[in-house]
Amino acid sequence: QQPVQSPQAVILREGEDAVINCSSSKALYSVHWYRQKHGEAPVFLMILLKGGEQKGHDKISASFNEKKQQSSLYLTASQLSYSGTYFCGTEGRGNTDKLIFGTGTRLQVFP
Amino acid sequence: EAQVTQNPRYLITVTGKKLTVTCSQNMNHEYMSWYRQDPGLGLRQIYYSMNVEVTDKGDVPEGYKVSRKEKRNFPLILESPSPNQTSLYFCASSFGQLYNSPLHFGNGTRLTVT
Helix, strand or coil: CCCEEECCEEEEECCCCEEEEEECCCCEEEEEEEEECCCCCCEEEEEECCCCEEEEECCEEEEEECCCCEEEEEECCCCHHHCEEEEEEEEECCEEEEEEECCCEEEEEEC | CCCEEEECCEEEECCCCCEEEEEEECCCCCEEEEEEEECCCEEEEEEEEEECCEEEECCCCCCCEECCCCCCECCEEECCCCHHHCEEEEEEEECCCCCCCCCEECCCEEEEEC
């Protein structure tokens, strides 16, 4: 089952913050985050493995609460280059080797 | 340059005419996978392979075949394409276990079946 991402779309001004959530109905082993710009391939951002783990990538960070089967992506002080569609991919416990992606969150950053 | 190469980038075909989309990676990756991307549905996994001669179904395998005879290649075969297989297809590879290895995606193949 696909994880549920929210919101479906976000519109920001440069410098504003955003949070994208990814929620699964199944127990998770890991969560991946990718960004896809229009007409391009998805590009890897980060992987989270352990419960409560947080990671950062420039001004983009993420957390993973394995008890709640949820992950959140935090975009701080957004830049124009952050525009794109963000996908979470979940790897389920007992069903590793399969990465199931959410339907995506479209983020647009305006000057 | 480390990359995943898909061919062709664009393909228009007719219903029932067999086709193959090739995928090749030069990173010595163990894991390879095919996804299709449709508006509003995100990326859905078609097939994946953990290693040579090992393939397994993803979530939407119907109407597709794959093979993994060599580590670097993972072709996607549509024996009898139908219009509902019109989509954007991505091949991806990963060094090893997904929990610590990111997916590297090819540039995509846009397939139209009329």
